[in-house]
Amino acid sequence: MNKPSGTGRTGAVQDPEFETVQLKAAVPSRWEVPSYRLTVMEGAQRGVTFGCPVGSSVIGSATSSQICLQDPTVSRVHAEISVQHDRVVLRDCESTNGTFIEEVRIRDADVREGNRIRVGSTVMRVERSGEMLIAELSANDSFGEMVGRSPAMRAVFSVLERVAPTDATVLIQGETGTGKDLAARAIHENSRRAEGSFVAVDCGAIAETLFESELFGHVRGAFSGAISDRTGVIEEADGGTLFLDEIGELPLGLQRKLLRVLENREIRRVGSNRSKRVDVRLIAATNQPLSAAVNAGYFREDLFFRLAVVMVELPPLRQRRGDIPILARHLLARLSDQPVSLPAEILASLGSRGWPGNVRELRNFLERGLSLGWAGERIPADPKPISTALDDLVPTHMPLKEARVAWMEQFDEVYLRALLRKTGGNVSAAAREAGVGRRFLQRTMKRIGWSDKTQSGKED
Secondary structure, eight states, X not given: OOOBOXXXXXXXXXXXXXXXTTHHHHOOSEEEEXXXXXXXXXXXXXXXXXXXXXXXXXXXXXXXXXXXXXXXXXXXXXXXEEEOSSOEEEEEOSOSSOEEETXXXXXXXXXXXXXXXXXXXXXXXXXXXXXXXXEEOOSBSEETTEEOOXXXXXXXXXXXXXXXXXXXXXXXXXXXXXXXXXXXXXXXXXXXXXXXXXXXXXXXXXXXXXXXXXXXXXXXXXXXXXXXXXXXXXXXXXXXXXXXXXXXGSOHHHHHHHHHHHHHOXXXXXXXXXXXXXXXXXXXXXXXXXXXXXXXXXXXXXXXXXXXXXXXXXXXXXXXXXXXXXXXXXXXXXXXXSOEEOOHHHHHHHTTSOOTTHHHHHHHHHHHHHHHTSSOEEOOSSOOOOOGGGGGGSOTTSOHHHHHXXXXXXXXXXXXXXXXXXXXXXXHHHHHHHTSOHHHHHHHHHHTTOOSTGGGOBOO
C-alpha cells in the first residue's frame, strides 16, 4: 500500500523517516502555479497571444505544435517551453536558427516574466496573466517501483496515475537511469491490460537489418534464413502493452509502418500478404529529445506527435535530492535479504554527488557498497542495549554541541589505544586495520598529544 508523502526538500540529505508523524498534514494535493502566456511582439503574428499550460508545449511551425508560428525561419519543432511548479524552462530543440532569450542564444534556460524570446524572425514576450493554474500532486510517494516525495516526482505520479487506466499512447522522456522502464511497467501494471503481456524492446540493441522482423514478425521463406514463421513483438503484445525503449533508434523506413499500426491497429508479417488486427497499447521512451531528431530529419514529425499524446518528463536525481533518503532505503531493501541501515555519514554524503547516472548510478553505488561491506551496516535481529558504563564518559556538564566534540576526541583516543594494542604498537599495521593512511593516523595521534613512540608505537 502506498504511503502518503511529504513535501520535497532540496539541500542536505535527511533521514528517510523524517517527519513521519506530521507527514499527512504536510502533504498538499495540488500546487498553484502562476499562468504564463507568450505575446508576439515582432513577426507576422504580431499581437497574437499563446497560452502556456502546466507542463510542456512545443513551439514550432508544424501545424501540430501547441504554439504554432507562421514563420518560415522557425523550425518544424523549434523549442519547448515547460511551465513547472517553481519555474518556467525554455529548451531549444536543436533548431536551425537557434533560440534566444534577450539576444543570448540558449540550449536550455529558465525564463522570467518580461523576458523576450526570439525564435527565427519572431519575438515573443513572456507575460504573467492574473489567474493561477492548478498542478495536481499525487498523495502517494510511490508508483509501482518508483519512489519519491519531492513535488517533481509527485507531479509525475499524478500524471501516471491518471493516464494508466486509459489506452493513451505515452512518451516518456528523461536522462539515462531516471527509471523510464519502471514508469512504463508501472503504467501497464495499473492499467486494464495488467493481465496481458508487457513486452519491452530496446530499439538501440537491434541490428537495423532485423528491425522489421523483430517488430512485425515474418513468415517462412520471407528471406534467407527464415526457416519458420516468427511472431513479432507487436503481435506478442496483443492484449497487453508494448514498450519501445530508445524509440529514437528506430530506422526512418520503419517509422511509417509503426505509425500505420498506431492508426489502423493492423500488422502484416514480413513476406505475408495478409494483415492481422492487434490490440496493443504503446509506450515509448527516449533519453534524447525526439523533437531534435525531427528537426535533424531522423524522426518523422507525424509519428512524434502521434507518440506524444501524453508526454512525461522524468526529473534527474540532481533536481530531487530530497528523495535520496527514501530512494536509498527502497533500493537497499531490494538489494539485501536482511534489514540494512546506511551509516549517517554516507547518507549525508549522497546529497553532495552529481549523480550523472541518476537512480541507476545510486543503485550501483549501494550495491557496490554492500558487496564491499562499507555502504551498509546490518541491523541485528536483537540489538544489544548500550552499556550504562558509558554514561560516566558522557560530558553531561557541557552543552550538546561541545559535548559531542569532546566525546569524539575521547573516542579517537580510546579507539587508537585499542588499535595499537591489537597491532602490538605497529602504526602502519594499525593504519591498515583502520582503513586509513599511516600519515593520517600519525596526524590524529599528534592532534591528541601522542607521538609514534608514545603508546609504544612502532614502524614496519
